[in-house]
Amino acid sequence: MENQNHSAEAEVKQAIFEGTHLQTGDLLDIKVAAFDDNAVRPFNLATMTQAGNSAEVVQSQSTQSGPVGYLVSNEGYIIFPVLGKLYVQDMTLSQLREDLERRLLEYLTDPMVSVRQLNFNITVLGEVKNPGQYTSASDKVTLLQALGMAGDMTDNGDRTKVKLVRHENGTDNTYVVDFTQKNITSSPYYYLQQNDVLYVEPDENKKIIAGTNPNRNLIFSIIGSGVAIISILISTLK
Structure with a gap:
């Protein structure tokens, strides 16, 4: 039993995980970190001020009472603080993280981005x-x-x-x-x-029980005809 468990674990580890590809309606939690806490404040929803791009950022948040994050629009975009409108559809979370870190190098010397899907x-x-x-x-x-x-x-x-x-x-x-x-x-x-x-x-047994057998109507027709013939015979004997 122990060897079987180890074998199953090894197979799972070998399975290829490419990551989910972002779609419209996805809600993302994105956090930016760096050694300078003040420098990253404008790039995080939780700490940014209400000035500047706040109106655009609100469009990226969940419109429901659930978790707040970056909502992928019907056109495949998110609105990110400072960076603005970014096309993210079909990206994996890893690809988005790398893309954001590359873009943020223009503003930060050591950006570290985490991306998590909320829904x-x-x-x-x-x-x-x-x-x-x-x-x-x-x-x-x-x-x-x-x-x-x-x-x-x-x-x-x-x-x-x-x-x-x-x-x-x-x-x-x-x-x-x-x-x-x-x-x-x-x-x-x-x-x-x-x-x-x-x-x-x-399975096939459940299909038959549920009446999805393709011969169901034929069977019922034969049974119905048989019952009718028996009824006629009984009435004539009387």
Whole structure:
């Protein structure tokens, strides 16, 4: 058992995590640090003054009562203090961090930027115990963790044909994942992206019980005809 656990851990470590790609509607927590605390004040939402670019910064904050951060607009931009309007759509968090540190070198000698996603959402539907939408504090969410959030599959879930719906380049693409494969950690879809939807299909037995058998209408028609014939025979015998 111990060797199996070590093997599973090694496989997970080998899985490739490229990072989630930013989309419209993403809410980001961005903090700028440096040795000179006063120098970084204008670049942080929590400490900046109400003067200057404050009107633009407000547009970047969450409009709800939830956490305050930089909201990616429908056009893919955030409004950052001093730097202004920045296009961030399709960047990873790491790429955005590096881009901001490069831009801030014009104003700071030692900028250190941290970027965190505040609303990483995934949806798990179908044959799971607790279907619904889930928000993670981390963007590093795996297929297995997503199922865990939803309480795992029910006994009627088809583990060989789990559908992953992902919005890419303006379209929704569907991929099929087989959870029974030992090399699932090497799947390019092992790590989820923002707004991914997992749908666990019912197995064949559940489909039949639910009346989704394609021959269902034919079967009912035959049964109905049989009942009618029996009724006629009984009436004639009387």
